[in-house]
Amino acid sequence: MSTQHARSDRAFNRSMLIKLVVVALLMFGFGWALVPMYRAICEVTGVNNLVQRDTTAREARNTQVDMTRTVSVEFDANARGLLGFKPEQNSLDVHPGEVMTVMYDISNNEGRTIDAQAIPSYAPKQATEYFRxxxxxxxxxxxxxxxxxxxxxxxxxxxPKLPKDVKTITLSYTFFELNKPAVPQAPKQAAGA
Incomplete structure (x- = not known):
């Protein structure tokens, strides 16, 4: 092998290494930028905003109560894992425009501290924008x-702008543990043991 050939191989390898490092850095930068890009896109499009405070709720709070209508609000609670989760009442009759409070009980039945998050959903789907x-x-x-x-x-x-044909709204929460620790697997036994 000639020295000329060895030099060209080293130059090619160095060039390839630089290109791979640049590609890896670009991939890391793109992955890091995805989170703020996702949040910005969701904020602009209104997607995935179920757990954000309703900024228009103050306006709705100051509206007149529509005493001519009653909407039944049903409360549903689901939990993942050893969490106990339930509303203190299953339903409530509400006049549109009336500020109401309902309490939920959440219990950690684990022998350790956990972090958890609740995600709401509504039925019928059209009621989502009217439930503040x-x-x-x-x-x-x-x-x-x-x-x-x-x-x-x-x-x-x-x-109060809730369509008149909506008589019942179901507010359902799913409560789940975040960053649940992995369950250790039992060691595998050797075959024939």
Whole structure:
């Protein structure tokens, strides 16, 4: 092998290494930028904003209460893992424009501290834009100590502009643990043992 050939191989390898490092840095930068880009896109399009405070709730709070209508609001609670989660009442009759509060109980039945988050959903889907949460435990992550129980409020108002054909709204929460530790796997036994 000639020295000329060895030099060209080293130059090629160095050039390839530089290109790969640049590509890796660009990929890292793009991955790092995805989170703020995702948030900006969601904010602009209104997608994935279920757990944000309703900034128009104050306006709805100052509206006249429509005493001619009653909407039944049903409360549903689901939990993943060893969390206990339930509303203190299953339903409530509400006049649109009336500020209401309902309490939920959440229990950590684990022997360790956990961080959890609630995600709301609404039925019928068209009611989502008329159900205004003023205060909600779903706005932030909740930390529960081992075997702790908390009472948490949801303060809401139903916009009087809710279509007249909507007589019942179901507010459903799913509460799940964040960053659940991995379950250690039992060691595998050798075949024939």
């Amino acid at each position: 949460k003023i205060e909600c435990f779903c706005f932030t992550q909740q930390t529960l100590q081992a075997n702790e129980t908390k009472r948490m409020p949801v303060v809401f108002v139903i916009d």
